[in-house]
Amino acid sequence: MTSGLMVSAALAEESSVSAQYGEDFSLNIERIQITGMNFNNYKVGSASGAMRGDIDLMDTPQSVNVIPSFVTDEQLATNLSEVLVNDSSVTGGTEKWNRQVFNIRGFELASGSGFLINGHQQFSHYVQPIETLQQVEVLKGPSSMLYGQSGPGGLINMVTKKPTYDRLLDVALDTDENGSTRIQLDAGGSMNEAQTMRYRTVLVKQDTKYWREYQDDDAVQERDRFLGYLNLEFDLTDDVMLSLKYDYTQDKTGLDSGAWLDDNGKVIGSRDDIWDMSWAFTDNEVQNLGADLTWHISYDWTMKTGYNHQTFTRQRLDSSPRLMTGSKNPFEDGYYLNAFDRHDDWQHKTAYIDFTGELSGFGVEHKLLIGANILDYYYGQMRQDGEKNQHIMPGESVPRPDLDYRNGDISSQSKYKHYGFYIQDLMTINDQWQVLAGLRYDEQKREGAGQDSYSVSPKFGVVYSPADNGSIYVNYSKSFEPQSIVTSDNDVNEGMNLDPEYGEQFEIGTKWELFDGGLMLTGAVFDTRVTNVTVREELAQPIGDKDFITTQSGKQRHQGFEVGAQGAVTDNLFITSSMMFLDAQYITSAEDTAQLDGKTPVDAPKWSANVWTRYEVTDDVALNFGAVYVGERFANTQNTIVKEGYVRFDFGAAYNFAVNNVDMNLRLNVKNLFDTDYLDGGTNTDVTIGEGRHFGLAFEVKF
Template sequence: MSFKLSCVGFAVCSALASVPAVAVAEDAGVETANIERISVMGSRFNDYKVGSAAGAMRGDIDLMDTPQSVTVIPDFVTDEQLARNLAEVLSNDSSVTAGSEKWNRQQFSIRGFALDSGNGFLVNGHQHWSHYVQPVETLQQVEVLKGPSSMLYGQSGPGGLVNMVTKKPTYDRIFDLGFDTDEYGSTRFQMDAAGSANEEGSVRYRTMLVKQDTTYWTEYQNGENKERDRLLTFLTLDFDLTDDVTLSVKYDNTSDKAGLDSGAWLYSSGDKIGQVIGEEGKIWELPWAFIDINVVNMGADLQWHINDDWQMKLGYNHQQYERQRFGSSPTYTETPENGYKVKPFDRHDDWQYKTAYVDFIGNFTTGSFEHQFLIGANMLDYYYQQQAQYTKDAVVVMPGQSINPNVNYQNATPKNPSEYHHYGFYIQDLITLTDSWKALAGVRYDEQKKDGAGNNAYAVSPKFGLIYEPTDFGSIYVNYSKSFTPKSSVVESKDKPDVNDGLNLKPEYGTQYEIGTKWELFDGGLLMTAAAFDINVENRVITREFDQPDENGHVQITSQEGEQNHKGFEMGAQGQLGDSWFVTSSMMYLNAKYKNDPTLDGKTPIDAPKWSANVWTRYEMTEELALNFGAVYVGERFADTGNTIVKDAFVRFDLGATYNWTYSDTEMSVRMNVKNLFDTDYLDGGSYKEVTIGEGRNIGLAFEAKF
């Protein structure tokens, strides 16, 4: 169709981007004791461009010296977009594709590989259990690390990682109040306060409070809208114990209760294949279904500047995650008007995630070579226990009909807890060979111990990179890196005896080769990047069922065979194109295939589009008024592993405007955003049994006051 040509054109054009410039003023000749910290406020600074990503190299190394594709999404951009969740933040990077949002979880893929809830996400470099909608109000920036990152973070997928960096305490006083709403009646109140707790500034704080009540556009079969109620509290403190030692402590609590939605259904056969079953926006879960989550994070980080060349970083975090899921488990059918099956359940889950790390970072010289050296270790202790009660038999209901769920998880016996311990040791060296050449070498050893025979895993993950800098503002790099994801042993179920029951599965390994380039243009105001990559994964787990049981009664076999290969290229730009024009954008081409697979050979994974792109711009009409325009393009994707159900490509346009003014020394702003400006119908992430329907046009209004 003719639209395809314009989509590709948009994908290429949206690779252009911009960022505001940063001005730094410094007074000379003033005694240290009399130096006054000055905060320069204004809209014309380069808030679209960030120079480093702490997660990429476990240190503050410039992105130009990082032989890896990294996208940093600053909070300035996502605040402009009135982002409400991590999916809206990550839409600013086209290498990230949204997946299913079933049961109020947001799932993602990077370069076509799904991010695991347990090892695909980090908060300030700590592994993070992400089985819930991540709060974004506390984030200073989000870093998308492309490709295998096991050398620094251990078990993780081949596509990359998402590192969420939280806001820090400040020396200067901050007190901001914000409120936003939309046409559905959703509201969000925010308070952000920071500053020094004593006159010397040796104790600093940052605290945030967010109260959100969301009314969704989707509704249950009886006409009731899905709703969500969330309360977030956040507190972090910095203590300067000495001139060289700083202790940071952090606490946050998310209480999040919402109606349950297991996703929409698409026809999988016939003339209507790929179309939505039933009325769009209708939820198949019964209206009493809900999910109630409470997450607490408590942690501390210590930074010690040993001398001018060496520093030590030490951190610990304990994440306590509790969830009650009271659901109806609707069963997919293409004829729900004739009735569909539900099987109510009540389930309580308890996850405990304990993480810790210690890093020694140093700069030294050997001969004519300069070294930026890292040696460290990290650990993860995982605990999980489930308590659940399920109804014995499924019940058939008609659309709009409800039943009384007679289940209570407290009546069930808790299952035996699942635990494992993960340890890793790593060493990395970024070596300056000449004025134009740098080399990176690193290696990591991992060990995972889990209860039960055959559940221990060991892995060595190397990483190599080479950087050539032909000018002071440009670099070209190549890298080689590996990822690994431990697998447990095969455990057969009662109704499906397995030939390989008890087999100890090998870890899944991913190998990437990447070549890329980075350029800072317009006096450093615009960062442009490009990268080509080839990622291959082996030791995939495959389960096949027999048509008839074999002579020993086995009905299936689980083994490790086949590969998954994803190759492509991506481009991006963040920065400033003119005095008043700022842009961030990216695009990606992806060719993702299964290889040597007995059932999926040559097929493409679910939600892996060939083309994707995004752009978000800011144009400052005056000192007070700024306009925004954005667009997101996602190409055709498959909704099933057999590649028979296609979700069409779409382009979604967004529009926004901000007006700033000052009243009685208080800076104020009002913002209006229109998401999905042309009310485009589209299908977002998820398979045909749990797809997310794209939200229609939604007008949002926000007010902020900085006292």
């Protein structure tokens, strides 16, 4: 703290001298790194996504949770689902088709508008790589004022690793009892003596063998993934920095569309059974190419602008298994396959420009944000269908069909452009009171659909600090989430244009820093309401080959509270934990959805909680203990099928040592220590089965 005050005083003195003598002083400020003996890796003080700038979380009138990579590295996390388990307000949905669906405070995150990378909207219809991430920020509640189209539950902002001034070279290998392997290389440093050119690169090769088996040849599901990431920084002048980023992901895996549940919520067949054919696969190729420019215009004003082009193509050869109409016993009645070969092409082009600055007026300090952003979206699909409703029996082998999407036509194509303009002011009235006010205007122009959308999204918050280490806040915010068209081929309303969903939220919360700022405690109470809700329901009796119907009618209201703790409890004990209570309901009156009135959305438990701890036994040995609790959830929109609640316990141990002055780390983790049977996210037709006791072993070398 003393060093920080000295730096601030030095800057203030330089500014005063500049003003006094009218000289044009350079903004080239010496970089000072302050470290301590007990570095707190569990607590992060700011979230860049919450306010579109690095503003202290204590001054942010919003519930935000930051999950640092240090914690997820301890947990040997390999995907975003294993990262977000550290926030109880986030629950998982289906994981079929090698993608991951999430809900925040009971609202599903849309793959096109619920995810950000460094503030850029990222189309996330695949398993996001996490090895490139410095931290993951869970922004809770509507964030449309800053980011435009987004859902009422919140956003996930993934912050990537930055180049380093000093040399960095880490090599890591991890494996598990199934024979999976993952090799990682993380390197960085300066490219010239003046350290004005820096880089960071990450390379990952992963071969995963899953525990579930295909019935046609007893083979296990496998995944082959390669990731390459490069970030370059150039100090063009003392005041201007250019950052160039590129990443490439190739991710191919066999398909597992999940398990089926009977009317009592029990798994049909064995927990190991994969109903897809072993020849079914999905092959994703994702590229991001972007640039960001930061210009420190003056001591008080900064301009940031950036562009990102995401190209995401996917081939999916699908066997598409489903139960026969009215059957819950495929071992007697058999089941259907509906094979097809499909190619999807998504193009996301995003750009933004932000001006941030500080000024004083009428005795009030202002932190201003003025900006604009744009999203240019394209989607096209080519598809060829095979035999429909091909009847087979469990264990029966079906040859790979002779299908090629290139022999089909473009079955769907859509384009739109989204523009947004916003202004935000964080006003510091005195040492105890701050007021946040913001307003945004959005337009979405959808080509050929006649579904243009417009919205004005306000945000208002008040922060009261009764003590230096605590704050109490209230906020009001709105969400605006345009919908596209119904694209599912087994939906009665396929091709129907959908109107935007609108949400608003009231939240009151508090944040406290204890133990000299080492531990942060948070709490929030929220009330979120959404109108024009899109609901997809399974039909009681199929209409032809259509099993589902999508409609828009009625409202949702989600109320609840959450608490959290993150940081150091003692010099040797660290913790990150959270708990949420949620009361989520549909409120409908229209005739076609009246049966949902008072029902709870899928995968929205009343209670959920998590904890992960680190106890440093010595300077070289550390132990971890974790637990995840998820209460009862409904597996269908009619609330007739229940997934039981569960508690999962995890354990870890790490040993640090050195060989010839090279630092090394050996880690053993056991997930689901007591081999608990449980059901994870998904509906009664695509539920994810929780894995049993799972061992992971990792070895890391830091050169």
